[in-house]
Amino acid sequence: MDMRQRLIDAIQIWANENLYTAAPGKAPAAMPEELNQLFYAFISKLSLSLMEDEENFYGYFFFQMGKKTDWDLRAPTAVTFEHTQYVLYFHPLLFLEQTPQQMISSIKHEILHIVFQHLLRSRDLRQHYSKLALNLAMDAIVNTYVDPVPEDGETIDRINNQYGLFLIPYDTLEDYAEKIQRGIDWKERSKTTTTDHITETADKEPRFDIRHAHDLWEQLDTQDPQVLVKFTEKYLDTASQGPLSPHLAGAIAAFKSLNKALPWQTYLSRMAGTLFCGTRRTTARLNRRQPYRLDLRGELHHYKARIIVALDVSGSISDAEFHQAMQEVLQIVRSMQVKITVLECDDQIKKAYPVRSLRDLQKRHPYRGGTAFSPVFAYANAHKTDLLIYFTDGQGEETLSVTPGGYKVLWILSGHSKGLSLRNPCGIVKRLQPQEDMTLSELDDPHADGYSMNNQEPVAFI
Incomplete structure (x- = not known):
C-alpha cells in the first residue's frame, strides 16, 4: 500500500471518530500531530516533484507559500493572503482522494488564480455578478491551463452544458462572468434547480461547492491592494527560475507592465467598488x-x-x-x-x-x-x-x-x-x-x- 493510501485511511479513521461525530456547537478535535506531520511530508514530496519539473515555476512559487489545513473548505484547496504571505489551504481528505496528477493540478490551479490577479479582480466585480457566476468564470479560466483538471473542477464544456452557453476558450474574466450570469438568471427564471456544482458526502455535509470555493478571499476586503501587488511581484520574480510556458510568460509580463504604471484612476475605481451602499426594498x-x-x-x-x-x-x-x-x-x-x-x-x-x-x-x-x-x-x-x-x-x-x-x-x-x-x-x-x-x-x-x-x-x- 503506498504512502498516499495509508495516509487517506489513517485520516479517514480519525475523521470518522472525531470530526463527523462532534456535538453541535462544539469544535471538533484537532488532527493529531503525527497525522499532521505525515500529511505535510506528503505535501513536501509534491512540492519537490513540482520543482523538479521542466517548468519549475509552480514549484518555486509553491515553496514560498504557507501551508495550512482547513476542514471547512468546500474544495480540495484554497488560497488567500495572510499578513505578508500567500497561504495555500488544504482539505486533507478532498485533496488526498484525487489522483497524484490531480493534486498537482489543484496546486497549479490556486497559483494561477494569483498570477491572473483573481483575488483582487473578484473584489471589484463582486457588486456586478453573483458569487456563483464569478467563481465559475475564474475556475473556467485557470482550468483551461491545467491537465488533468482537479477533482470536480469546472470547465468551459461543463458550464456550457449546464447553462446552455457557448463560451469559448481564452476569453476575459469579465466576458465569462457576464455570460455565465445571464445563464444563471435564465435558469432561475425557468424555475429549475441544480446540484451539479455540489457533491454530497455519505455523511451530512456537501464535499464540494463551487459557490463557496473562494470564500477565504472575502477576508482580503480590508487588505491594501498595493500590498498584494508588491508581494505578488516578489513571488513571481523568485519563481521565474526556468523556462515558462507561453501563457505563464504572457500573464507575468502583463502583470508587471500593468502594475508598473497603474493609473490612480484604477486604484480609485477598485476602492470605490468596495464601499458599502446598502439597499432597501421597493x-x-x-x-x-x-x-x-x-x-x-x-x-x-x-x-x-x-x-x-x-x-x-x-x-x-x-x-x-x-x-x-x-x-x-x-x-x-x-x-x-x-x-x-x-x-x-x-x-x-x-x-x-x-x-x-x-x-x-x-x-x-x-x-x-x-x-x-x-x-x-x-x-x-x-x-x-x-x-x-x-x-x-x-x-x-x-x-x-x-x-x-x-x-x-x-x-x-x-x-x-x-x-x-x-x-x-x-x-x-x-x-x-x-x-x-x-x-x-x-x-x-x-x-x-x-x-x-x-x-x-x-x-x-x-
Missing part, C-alpha cells in the same frame, strides 16, 4: 432574480457613501490638474450613491463645500501657508468618512498627529512632486501625470468634456 423595481414575479420587491441603494476630496492649496497642484482629476473622480463614482465634500487646506482647513458636478467646484483662493495633513484626517474622523482622496505635492508632516478612523485613503501627488513626506501614509500613494496649466474657461470647453483613458496603459487581463 415596488418601483422588479426583483433582479425573478423579474416575472410581480409580487416580489426589488432593491434600491439607500446609503450614500461619504467621500472627502482634500486639496492642498499650499502646494503645486494646479487648477488644470485638480479640475481634470475631479472630472475623473465624478465619472468613476457616477453610478454610485455618494456624498462628496471638497476640503481646501494648507496647515488648516480653509473651506469645505459639497460637490455633485464640475459646476459646483469653487474658485480656489490663493492660500500659501505651510502644509499639515493631520487637520484633514481629524475632519474625516469626525464626519463618518468612507474614502479620503488627498491631492497634494506631498511635502508636509512626517507623522500624523491623529490616527485615521478606518476609512480608505488614496494619496494623489502632483506630477512634479518629490514624494510623500509621511513615513506611514496609511493608504495608497499615486501620482498625477504632469500637464500644462490651463484656465478654467478652457477646461469647461464642452468639446473637451467627458472621460477618456486613451492616455493610460490598456487594462487587459486573462
Whole structure:
C-alpha cells in the first residue's frame, strides 16, 4: 500500500471518530500531530516533484507559500493572503482522494488564480455578478491551463452544458462572468434547480461547492491592494527560475507592465467598488432574480457613501490638474450613491463645500501657508468618512498627529512632486501625470468634456 493510501485511511479513521461525530456547537478535535506531520511530508514530496519539473515555476512559487489545513473548505484547496504571505489551504481528505496528477493540478490551479490577479479582480466585480457566476468564470479560466483538471473542477464544456452557453476558450474574466450570469438568471427564471456544482458526502455535509470555493478571499476586503501587488511581484520574480510556458510568460509580463504604471484612476475605481451602499426594498423595481414575479420587491441603494476630496492649496497642484482629476473622480463614482465634500487646506482647513458636478467646484483662493495633513484626517474622523482622496505635492508632516478612523485613503501627488513626506501614509500613494496649466474657461470647453483613458496603459487581463 503506498504512502498516499495509508495516509487517506489513517485520516479517514480519525475523521470518522472525531470530526463527523462532534456535538453541535462544539469544535471538533484537532488532527493529531503525527497525522499532521505525515500529511505535510506528503505535501513536501509534491512540492519537490513540482520543482523538479521542466517548468519549475509552480514549484518555486509553491515553496514560498504557507501551508495550512482547513476542514471547512468546500474544495480540495484554497488560497488567500495572510499578513505578508500567500497561504495555500488544504482539505486533507478532498485533496488526498484525487489522483497524484490531480493534486498537482489543484496546486497549479490556486497559483494561477494569483498570477491572473483573481483575488483582487473578484473584489471589484463582486457588486456586478453573483458569487456563483464569478467563481465559475475564474475556475473556467485557470482550468483551461491545467491537465488533468482537479477533482470536480469546472470547465468551459461543463458550464456550457449546464447553462446552455457557448463560451469559448481564452476569453476575459469579465466576458465569462457576464455570460455565465445571464445563464444563471435564465435558469432561475425557468424555475429549475441544480446540484451539479455540489457533491454530497455519505455523511451530512456537501464535499464540494463551487459557490463557496473562494470564500477565504472575502477576508482580503480590508487588505491594501498595493500590498498584494508588491508581494505578488516578489513571488513571481523568485519563481521565474526556468523556462515558462507561453501563457505563464504572457500573464507575468502583463502583470508587471500593468502594475508598473497603474493609473490612480484604477486604484480609485477598485476602492470605490468596495464601499458599502446598502439597499432597501421597493415596488418601483422588479426583483433582479425573478423579474416575472410581480409580487416580489426589488432593491434600491439607500446609503450614500461619504467621500472627502482634500486639496492642498499650499502646494503645486494646479487648477488644470485638480479640475481634470475631479472630472475623473465624478465619472468613476457616477453610478454610485455618494456624498462628496471638497476640503481646501494648507496647515488648516480653509473651506469645505459639497460637490455633485464640475459646476459646483469653487474658485480656489490663493492660500500659501505651510502644509499639515493631520487637520484633514481629524475632519474625516469626525464626519463618518468612507474614502479620503488627498491631492497634494506631498511635502508636509512626517507623522500624523491623529490616527485615521478606518476609512480608505488614496494619496494623489502632483506630477512634479518629490514624494510623500509621511513615513506611514496609511493608504495608497499615486501620482498625477504632469500637464500644462490651463484656465478654467478652457477646461469647461464642452468639446473637451467627458472621460477618456486613451492616455493610460490598456487594462487587459486573462
